[in-house]
Amino acid sequence: MVVVGGGPAGSSAAISLARAGRDVVLVDRARFPRDKCCGDGLTAAALRMLEELGLEPGRVASWQHVDDIWVRSPSGRTVRFPLPRGQGTYAAIARRADLDAALLDVARDAGVDVRDSHALTDARDAGAAVELDVDGLGTLRAAYAIGADGAWSPLRKALGAGEARYLGDWHAFRQYFSGVSDTARDIWVWFEPDVLPGYAWSFPLPGGRANVGFGIVREEDTPVGHMKQLWPDILARPQIRDVLGPAATPEAPHRAWPIPARVDRVRLAAGRALFVGDAAAATDPMTGEGIAQALVTGRLAAEAILRSGSVGPAAVARDYEAGVRRELVADHRMSALLTHATRHRKGVRTAIRVAGASDWTRRNFARWLFEDYPRAAIVTPRRWRRGVFTGPGAYRAA
Numbered sequence: 001m002v003v004v005g006g007g008p009a010g011s012s013a014a015i016s017l018a019r020a021g022r023d024v025v026l027v028d029r030a031r032f033p034r035d036k037c038c039g040d041g042l043t044a045a046a047l048r049m050l051e052e053l054g055l056e057p058g059r060v061a062s063w064q065h066v067d068d069i070w071v072r073s074p075s076g077r078t079v080r081f082p083l084p085r086g087q088g089t090y091a092a093i094a095r096r097a098d099l100d101a102a103l104l105d106v107a108r109d110a111g112v113d114v115r116d117s118h119a120l121t122d123a124r125d126a127g128a129a130v131e132l133d134v135d136g137l138g139t140l141r142a143a144y145a146i147g148a149d150g151a152w153s154p155l156r157k158a159l160g161a162g163e164a165r166y167l168g169d170w171h172a173f174r175q176y177f178s179g180v181s182d183t184a185r186d187i188w189v190w191f192e193p194d195v196l197p198g199y200a201w202s203f204p205l206p207g208g209r210a211n212v213g214f215g216i217v218r219e220e221d222t223p224v225g226h227m228k229q230l231w232p233d234i235l236a237r238p239q240i241r242d243v244l245g246p247a248a249t250p251e252a253p254h255r256a257w258p259i260p261a262r263v264d265r266v267r268l269a270a271g272r273a274l275f276v277g278d279a280a281a282a283t284d285p286m287t288g289e290g291i292a293q294a295l296v297t298g299r300l301a302a303e304a305i306l307r308s309g310s311v312g313p314a315a316v317a318r319d320y321e322a323g324v325r326r327e328l329v330a331d332h333r334m335s336a337l338l339t340h341a342t343r344h345r346k347g348v349r350t351a352i353r354v355a356g357a358s359d360w361t362r363r364n365f366a367r368w369l370f371e372d373y374p375r376a377a378i379v380t381p382r383r384w385r386r387g388v389f390t391g392p393g394a395y396r397a398a
C-alpha cells in the first residue's frame with residue numbers, strides 16, 4: 001500500500017493498515033516537522049481518535065488543554081460556554097508542526113515506512129496495480145493507494161479525478177502571536193457581521209502564545225485580496241485587540257489556505273486509489289474543522305481495503321463510499337444547513353441567545369460545537385447508544 005501525504009488523514013490510514021499487517025509506504029513532499037496552515041484546534045471527536053491511534057499528548061510540545069469557549073455574537077453579546085470538567089479532554093490546541101510529526105512517529109512505531117521529503121509527481125492506473133512516480137524513489141507499484149495529500153491533492157489530479165477551477169468552499173487565514181494576555185488562555189470565537197457565516201478565532205497555546213485567524217465561506221466571486229485587506233482590520237477591532245492584549249506580537253506573516261467541504265459531492269475513489277481528509281473535501285462546512293474528519297476517513301479507507309481489497313477496486317470503492325455515507329454525510333449536511341442560518345446577523349444572534357439561555361444549554365452547546373457527539377446525532381437515531389450524549393472526553397486516564 002502507498003499512502004500519499006503524512007497529515008492526520010495519511011497517518012490514520014497508514015497506522016490502521018500497518019497494524020493489520022500490511023506493508024505500507026507513506027510519502028510526503030515535506031520534511032517533518034512541517035507547518036500546516038490550520039487553527040490547530042482539536043475537537044472531542046479528533047481527540048478520541050488520536051487516543052485510539054495511540055498518540056500521547058506528552059509527546060506534543062505545544063499541547064494545550066482547554067476548558068472554556070467564549071463566543072461573541074455580531075451584536076456584541078459575549079457568552080462563555082464551559083466544557084465538562086474532570087472527565088477528560090473535550091478540546092485541545094496543538095501546533096500542527098508538533099502534532100503531525102508526533103502522529104508520524106506513531107506510524108513509524110506501527111511499522112509504516114515513512115519517506116518524507118519525497119513528492120508524488122505522477123500516477124497512473126496499471127490494471128492490477130496503481131503506479132506512483134515519487135521524487136527520489138522512482139516508480140512505486142501498489143495494490144491500493146490512499147490520497148491523503150490535502151486540498152490540492154496531486155494524486156486526485158494525476159488520476160483525472162480533479163474538479164476544474166475548484167478553489168475550496170472556505171478560505172482561512174492564520175497567524176501565530178506571542179505575548180498574548182491571560183484572557184486569551186481560553187478559546188475565543190468572534191462572529192463579525194462582515195465575515196458571516198465565517199468567524200474569527202483565537203486559540204490558546206502554551207507560553208502566552210495563540211493561533212489567531214479567520215475563515216470565510218468562499219463564493220465564486222470572493223477575491224482573496226479582499227481577505228488580505230480585511231485581516232489587519234479585523235486584528236485592530238477593539239473586541240479582538242482587548243482579548244489578545246497590548247503586548248501581543250505576530251511571530252511571522254499570516255498564512256492562508258483553502259478549506260474543501262463537499263464530501264457529499266466529490267469522487268471518493270479513482271481506480272485503485274481512495275481519497276481521504278482534505279483530498280476528499282471532508283471538512284465540516286459550518287466550522288471548517290477537518291482534523292477529526294481526516295482521521296475518520298483515513299480509518300474508513302484502510303478498513304475498506306482490508307475488508308474488500310481481495311475482491312477488487314470496485315468493491316473497495318463501494319465499501320469506502322458506504323462508510324463515508326454512514327459516518328460523515330448526515331453530519332456534513334446538518335452543518336451545511338446550519339451554515340445557511342448563520343449567514344445573517346439575526347441567525348447567529350438567535351443561535352447564541354438560545355445556546356446561552358441556561359447553564360444546561362451552555363454546557364451542551366459547547367459539547368455539540370466541539371463534536372463531542374456527531375453533529376446530526378439528534379436526527380440519526382441509528383447512532384444512539386448508551387452515553388452518546390454524556391460520554392467522557394478523551395485521555396481521561398491522563
Ligand SMILES: Cc1cc2nc3c(=O)[nH]c(=O)nc-3n(C[C@H](O)[C@H](O)[C@H](O)COP(=O)(O)OP(=O)(O)OC[C@H]3O[C@@H](n4cnc5c(N)ncnc54)[C@H](O)[C@@H]3O)c2cc1C
Binds near residue numbers: 007027036038279294
Ligand atoms: C486556516 C485554517 C484553519 C483551520 N483550523 C482547523 C482547526 O482548528 N481544527 C480542525 O480540525 N481543522 C482545521 N482546519 C482544517 C484542517 O487543517 C484540515 O482539514 C486538515 O489538515 C486535513 O488533514 P489532511 O491530512 O487531509 O491534509 P493535510 O494536513 O493538508 O496533509 C496533506 C499532506 O500531503 C502532503 N502532500 C501534498 N502534496 C504532495 C505530493 N505531491 N507528494 C507527497 N505529499 C504531498 C503535504 O505536504 C501534507 O503533509 C483549518 C484549515 C485552515 C486552512
